[in-house]
Amino acid sequence: MNIFYNLIKYFLFLTYWLLIANITFRVLMKRRSIPVSMSWLLTIYIIPFIGISIWFFFGELYLGKRQKKIANKIWSISNQWLNELKLCQHIFQKQNSEVADSLFQLCKHRQGISGIKSNKVELLSNTKKTMQILIRDIYLARRNIEMVFYIWKPGGIADDVAIALIDSAQRGIHCRLMLDSAGSIEFFQSPWFNIMKKAGIQVVAALKFSLSRIFLRRIDVRQHRKIVLIDNYITYSGSMNLVDPDLFKKSSNIGQWIDLMIRIEGPIASAIGIIYSCDWEIETGCKILPQLPNNNILKNEFNKKSSVQVIASGPGFPKNMIHQALLTTIYSAKHELIMTTPYLVPSEDLLQAICTAAQRGVNVSIIIPLDHDSILVKWASRVFFSELLEAGVKIYQFKKGLLHSKSILVDQQLSLIGSVNLDMRSLWLNFEITLVIDDSHFGNNLFAVQNQYILDSQLLDKKIWSMRSYWTRILEKIFYFLSPLL
Template sequence: MHFKDLFVNVSETLSFTTILLGVGYLAAFIVSVLVISENRSPAKTLAYLLLFFLLPFLGIIIYYVFGENYRKKKLYRLKALEDEKLQKRLNAYVYQRSEEKLKENELQLKDYEKLVRLLTYEGRFPLTDNNHVQILINGEEKFPVLFDALENAKHHIHIEYYIIEEGFIVDRLFDILFKKAAEGVEIRLIYDDFGCSLSKKFLKKIAEANIRAVPFYKIHIPFLSNRQNYRDHRKIVVIDGEVGFVGGINLSDKYQNEGMNNELFWRDTHLKIEGEAVRSLQLFFALNWSFCTDEGLFFQNEYFPKYEHAGDKKVQIAVSGPDSDHASIMLSYLSAISSARKCVYLTTPYFIPNESILNALKNAALSRLDVKLLVPGISDSRFVNAASQSYYEELLECGVRIFRYKKGFVHAKTMIVDDVISMVGTANMDIRSFDLNFEVNAVVFDEEINQQLKQVFLEDLHQSREISTAYWHRRRWFKHFFESMCRLLSPIL
């Protein structure tokens, strides 16, 4: 090839590359205008703008696959509350009920009235005080209790889960469900279409057993769908309207540490609730069932029975999702931290807080409160873990003590405040749980449950290693830089 021909080829290649980049940046500019117009949070907007101009074509594809803002479109309607008369009647009951309970427990809850009212008026779920609560640690405690409760079902079983993975645990679960269905027990199942891995053969077997199973927000093209966002991240079971389960443990063999050949120990927390708070879990399931099936809701007494004396635990349910006008669970975390007088003990597998949560934790520590954060030493996401670590230095410098769990992977989502408040549920301390996923937490106002969870937390610290400020400052610069880059993109991770 002559030098002239080579020069022409190189020139043509450069011209094509220049045109391609020009088109890419023009497209990035147009999409940037659209993103800015959506009035997202500044952090999320800046993260997308950075992505668009660093990787113009790929960044735009990532945005339309994962990040298009459907929240304003209200794709998820709480159909039961579209009836204006029902909404007013339900709200009036919730507000009156919570105010009555606040007055009855004025002395114990005087420092937490803001939190109770936030969950009442924003979440529309009342404070209840006729409950029994049992803490279940890891799958080895949860699954036997769950299976026993399912065996005793008389009228209906309602199950809603993010992850259902076929294996020993799920086989045992469905053996019970098949038997109960044959006995005439109504069984409804909502499974997240992204998180679950149920084969068509298994789903057919479920249908043949007369079990109603529906996907939440079905994905038709897994790799070309923005529906990886707005997932049903909840884990709920309601039995006969009287017994409820909620927490972080999915239906999978990996959560069962005993008797399994799992490579990794999974540390998680769940609650069994009996009593009035189960009404809130039942109502929440009913609303989701209506969304998934377009069927009318069931408000008959057999689904919402009257409760005899179940216990003396005060429980309030917190829910949030893209359908909410406000991030209720995030606000409940913020309110609880801000109301703390002695301590805040937080366990989360994914820690990417917004500025409000971050400042609340720093303020608590600077006020000489005992603030401890338990995070994984072993993570299942390198980028999320790096983004989380970018927050450690400023927290450490304010006096927050950070511990990394070493025994395995800590997946629990709990927060303990002072001697009364305990939060257990499905929501991580990250932007995805605050804004993009449908989540549910149980907030327990009780000294006994608080002390039990506090003891579990302190035992977990014995399986952890504390990060010192001096050690963290000695990290190599490129690790710090990688964490900083991941933090810039953390609003969209």
């Protein structure tokens, strides 16, 4: 009996150290930033059993086997279609503003196309009005409607969107709906799922979440994009999930979620359509390449001086593109930089870029929620406050709800709006989208919205912040240790 127990003991001991050695090797071989690698190694060695469990859930970027195979080749296939889009030379902007030029050059060389002109771009800052405009456009659709959202929560005005979509499908409009399986779990458990399928809508649960898959892929890689495409001409994108703001997360007692969306008419819809096409193929295996812009679009009288670019991230898309774009944007600022984000857990490079901007004389403001839906992220964010304040960055804490909008404005000329949070998950893991607009008129509109956010916020006082308790600082350091893993 003693021999048997000793064999079991030695077997478990050997298995444990083989796991530790294997994970250590994979951490060292994977080219991560040093802080992230060190966080993983310390977690595994200091709290090994918990660390090993966390690694298997969150340590590597897994997709399903079929999805990974498609993702590995999806962008090269897309480039073939982009070459056809390039033949529509009239839609491309040849020159950008000085502040936007570096970012648009980066996008051109890494994604294959220049910024696109002749778009009518509208900023929408009221969720209820945005939904009403979307419902109108859905009813007016003539050919096709494609949607992707992280969260669709039934109830209220979200049901009105569902009814409009069902009506469009029943009158012959080709409707496709892709929703993240984890974020939209309430939708898939509701009657709307089967009602939509019976109406002829293709409904897909992206990145299906189940306990049987937890060792096959990372469960926290999510489809976080928010996109609506109508007739290959009208596009919506931004931070808004398909939820009624009066009903969403009322039990959290943090007020309504405040979002920004962009509605665009014009040829940029074709470029955004290719992103949707890639997502659809990765999830279903079916190819649905969008149509090229038609001649009527090429001849429209929309603003030909502005330029719009779309940046996508996630498995299969150009690696580190979002991170590079954010760094390029911040370093392009000469006078003013305003950022809004609900989750502020930047990479070390982004943190230094923001601090450097302030130290070289740029007026830098960051607007974040005062109250938060995530305790982990709230405390992790606090770690960065001291360094930002010391560099001269103004930190505003929004008091009228959860500020969920993700926006960057540089010198009231270059605007970035999308689904990307300033945290590790958005930068490195999720399927995300950001729209880049080089247009002073649009920049002025975004500035007005951001300025209203500032008026509804309280400025974090550097002296008061420095007087926080010793135990608070210790707690912040603990979350700082975990921040690369969030």
